[in-house]
Amino acid sequence: MVERRHFKRIMYQAPATLHQTDGNWQTDVRDLSLQGILITRPTGWHPSRDDTYTITFCLHECDIELSMETQLVDNNEDCLRMKIHHIDIDSASHLKRLVELNVGTDELLHRELEHLTDLHNI
Template sequence: MKERRQFIRIVYQAPATLRQGDFQWNTTLKDISLHGILLSRPDGWQPGGDPAFQVDVVLPQTDVHLTMLAELVDQNNHSLRMKIVNIDIDSISHLRRLIELNLGDDALLHRELEHLADLAEDE
């Protein structure tokens, strides 16, 4: 089977909040990349018809929040897979640093950033 994943994901557990309209769910980030996130499926999960969600991730033992707009791509009984469609400059800076620290390889990070830039140009 061909691997479809284009970005390296890092396993990173952190508390997260999902919002959609008037609804809000507390959940946990399972892994993250420059392009997407994997969250635990929260209790009481009953999303509306809009695929867009506001996601707020709190990095443990810091006051850093990653705030993004994400779209639900896939779900199962345990997880929600989401594509990041918009992220503010502070959040992307923190995310870049988080990935850089976890990859331990600047060349890999730069390749990821170039690929992300290429995707943005194609849209």
């Protein structure tokens, strides 16, 4: 199988909240990248016509909260795969730093950031 991902996913586990107009659900972050996030499918959650959600979670051992507007890409009985549609500048900075600390090299991080910029310029 050919790897189609352009962004390195990092394992990151943290409690999170999935928000939508018709409710809020407690969940857990499983992994994330500069482009998306994988979360545990919340108990009692069912897909709705509106596939736009906000996900919030705090970084470990601090009060820094990341918030991102996401779009549901895929769901199964265990998890929800979300694409980041919009993220505020503070959350984006913290996400970038989190990825930077986990990808290993500045070169790989900058390549991912350039690819992300290219995607938004299309």
